[in-house]
Amino acid sequence: MQEELEIMRPQLEDAAQETVITMQKIEKDTVVAEATRASVQAEEAKATEKARKAQEIADDAQKDLDEALPALDAALASLKSLNKNDVTEVRALQRPPLGVKLVIEAVCIMKGIKPKKVAGEKPGTRIDDYWEPGRGLLQDPGKFLEGLFKFDKDNIPDAVIKAIQPHIDNEEFQPAAIARVSKACTSICQWVRAMHKYHFVARGVEPKRQALQEAQEDLAETQKILDEAKARLSEVEEGIATLQAKYRDCVSKKEELEQKCDQCEQRLSRADKLITGLSDEKQRWQDTVLNLENLLVNVTGDLLLCAGFLAYLGPFTGQYRTALFEQWTKKLRELKVPCTQEPSLLGTLGDPVKIRSWQ
Template identity: 45%
Template sequence: IKDSAEAGLAEALPALDEAVKVLQNLKASDLSEVAKYSNPPALAKLVIEALCVMFQIAPTKVGEAGKKVDDYWPPGKKLLGDKELINNMKDYDKDHIPDKVIKKIEAYIQNENFKPDKIESVSKACTAMCQWTIAMHKYHYVALEVQPKREALAKAMAELKVVEEKVAGLEAQLKEVTDRLDKLESDFDTAIKKKEELANKAEECNVKLDRADRLLGGLGGEKIRWAATVEVLKGSIVNVIGDVMIAAGGIAYLGAFTGHYREKEELNWSKKLTDYGIPFTEGAGVRNTLSEPVKIRGWTINGLPTDSLSVENAIILSKSRRWSLMIDPQGQANK
């Protein structure tokens, strides 16, 4: 409908645009030039008559009584003197031209002399007014044809607006539902993720529980060993005085002697402790009393021989408060 209406208007608009363009170049002086005629040319008079009809200006009656005729020149001359004439032509209400004006102007439009190419020989201003009159007449009939289409278009546009409003409402509802769905999907994904995290934590807890059970099972065996160790330590506390006496004697006096002599002297000292009633641990001596397995292991890794004499010598060196004199022809101490 819109395209049909625009196509109809396209027939009249070029002529209308051309008439407006001519009016843009028209000056008040051009109109004054036409108004100067006391007895205007017939073609000029024809144009002025048509202009008066368009503006519904009544003619004057001239002639004898009973034979008077319409004369548009006096009121037309006055119209040409109106300074707002050009603006009034530009702003003419072309969409509401009265039917009586159209019927009256029809005679001028059908006149073979009422043509711009003929009027052009008389006056530039008259040519412009002729073009304008023809354009208004043509636009009127095109508008009459287009008006039902305009009304149909307005009705269709109103219906379209109602439909668009309904569509907008439905789209808003759809968006609301879509947003809720997106939120539910997001909550679902979050719940699934949390479920997976809890499942992983549960699996981790099961692994930890299994390890704890194994650890407790292992510690159950250690309990027996620790109990035995506690008993040993209790006995060691009772025997610590005798043990330290033998070990201290070994550090102080037995460093220069062979392993066999050291064992003999430690055995003699043990007998003396028994005679004096001092408790001690069987086999107490420098190695059994003062040795640290971890340190001894490190010494052997670094080249210390594993025999008892070498180990005892190393213990004596580590526990002595003074520098020891070492008889070491093999150079083992330097390692």
């Protein structure tokens, strides 16, 4: 047990030292984790605020677009109601009304179709005529309508808008006025006016779109920083969890070693007490052994005396028995027969425990 205790004590010291080192590491990493957590919370607050601002910009831009989209949606819905025959009917006109001519001029301007120069009313003058080029545009009704649906409304040149402005301002270029002369041209008129309105709304929204893009890019960068901080925090927390598990193992090992050491020390203490107690009994045992050895050596003479006592001395008085017993003892010594120094009948044949019970 002493050797076992000497082996365990260094192990206990190592376990205690490892426990202290692990706890110090946990405390250090906890400080780092708290700092990282504070950084994450700060970045989350930034990201939340930037996301809110980006959403405000997006909502503001969408609000402006919503002013133009209903008219655009209505124009596109009106175009969907047209069929190829409606377009063919317009192309077949030999003497188109003014409203029809205005619509064809407008759609040619929007699509960048060059006019044809024709003689004007005054001699020697030439004017722009969009009817013939416009009829060519209407030659394939399906392709024409598809071109209107797929028109790049977000990139209309300012020159086109400037050229179409007189038509927009013309009272004759109103859907209600055009409806009196042509169903197809009414839908096309709505489309032109919707594109014109959308252009100005989109131009007003463009700075907001740019601001939104910048805000979203800034938000993405902040989110990236936030994700990196969260990853660092997760790594640190995992490390702390590992250290805490190690700390618990160290404490458990330390407590187990302490318990074993305590048990060994208690056993050693009890063993010392037992050894001390046994050492006190040693002399008594030695005396007992010596006494037993003497009894064994003297047993012949002692039993001879006792046998003679029982066989011959019973009828005599006590005093006479004692005198004869002493003479026999003296004679045995003369004959060198071993016997006890002061033999007695009770000492040789009696049971000390039973004799004590008589008292």
